[in-house]
Amino acid sequence: MSSQPGFLHIIDVYKAYNGKVILDNIDLQVSRGEFCTVVGPSGCGKSTLLRLIIGAEVPTAGRILLEQQSVGPPDIHRGIVFQKYSLFPHLTVLDNISLGLRLGGRPGSKEMSGKEIYEEATAMLEKIRLAEHGNKYPHELSGGMQQRVAIGQSLIMKPKILVMDEPFGALDPNTRENMQLFLVELWEQEKMTVFFVTHDLEEAAFLGTRLLVLSQYYVDDRGNGRQVNRGAKITADYQPPATVSSKAVKQTREFNELIACIRREGFDPDFLQHAEEFNLKHPDSFQTLTREESG
């Protein structure tokens, strides 16, 4: 267990749609300041898990705690960046960034004057390297720039956790790589807690200080019949090599072995591990199986 156990705490969480189980008894604990990436095959429920954390959906069973508090509908403590539609098209870049401060400000902080808000938004604009684009509308920016605005827009509120749903999924490979570097640098400065969902293994291994694999490809003692309504579990929990602000790490053997390993464990429908044998090496990792699951 880390020094701050249970910053984000997910306990025995299930999510089912119309009786079909998507997330199956998820247990997860994330420390403050962790850059937690989640990968998994399409349709495994990565985004569902993310929506549960942000509060856009409610778990069918189980509890989700942020700093020991049960999470409710989306609020100011949790920031979000989507793949698209994170920005408000009718506001300029600067207005998008300052929106949160103008709406009501950060929780617990005193009311800011217009000048203070402007100064802070301008500082954020510089941090995301868009200083000269403040007066443009989102549609006048490239995809990568738009996502940087979306990140700045969330970060200015200093959320407890920044939740990101495939934020670079629509970008071309070059832009994507630059955005990854940008995000790592930002994370090193701010040390915010990040929960980052992606379908790109390389991205997940490069960015994360912790890498979770969510997958429906596993077995347990519930058998294999049609009647078994099995959803995805966290089937692996890694601590990737220390993140460095360089793409060179992507060429190392260690990095590539990790990716090959994840691909087999999480993405191969024919490679089925037993729920008791998941690769949950991370120190924060924990799993409670039901009697049916572990015989």
Place this chain on the structure above:
Amino acid sequence: MDKSPEQPTRKPPRFFGIHARPGKAFSIVLAILPFAVLLIVYLTASEIRHRENEADKLLPKISQMTAAVQHMAFEKNRRTGTYLMLNDTLASMKRLLIGTGLAAATALLLGLNIGLFPGINAALNPFITFIAMIPPLSVLPILFISFGVDEAAKIVLIFLGIFPLITRDIRLAVHKLPHEQLTKAATLGASQFQLAYRIILPQVMPRLIEAVRLSLGSAWLFLIAAEAIAASSGLGYRIFLVRRYLAMDVILPYVLWITFLGFVMDWLLRHIMRCFYPWYAANGGHK
């Protein structure tokens, strides 16, 4: 690209087919053409009728129409001491603008709240859908009975005639906003009130302008209908008044004038849209 002399690149056709590229100048010619044809047909028909009967009133000559306009627009009426056409225009425009303005404001508030809040949607959407199905002209007698034959009934008719459609359009526009925006706004600390009036409302404003543009035609229809039945001034009143004397030399210029007014209003709204909502067209709105 290799261009061999045997196979020159084929130019797209100027007019025929789905690949046609009419070009700028040719497009203008094409646009003028139907107007020119109409004018020629009219002038010819008018000429033929006048040759047969010098006193023909049905298809007046251009000179007769200009004389009528001169009389109606630029000479003080002997009985009332006012310029009739100006008077009529002001009376009609006042009714039209008040009716349309009230309808737009009501529809914006209703559509926004129905679209955003499921409870209000459950309570009001079936009702608005029902109201929208009532043919407005069928309730005109009721309006005259309850509001009298003065301004109120005419304004209410315009209002009733167009607000349901605009409301439904705004509701759809709110529905179409990506759901991510609601989540995002909540994470930035927006209250529900702020969400509705600071995030959603500005985004549906351009849609409101578009809906009003499309509704202006109906608004004119209801205005003219109401004026035709009971009024003492107004463009519609005048047209139906002089109809008794077969005064086509007045009716035709009035119709052209109404058309021109409608065109100007449409143009103004389009320009407001372009100036104040530059992001709208870029995000999939109509050009």
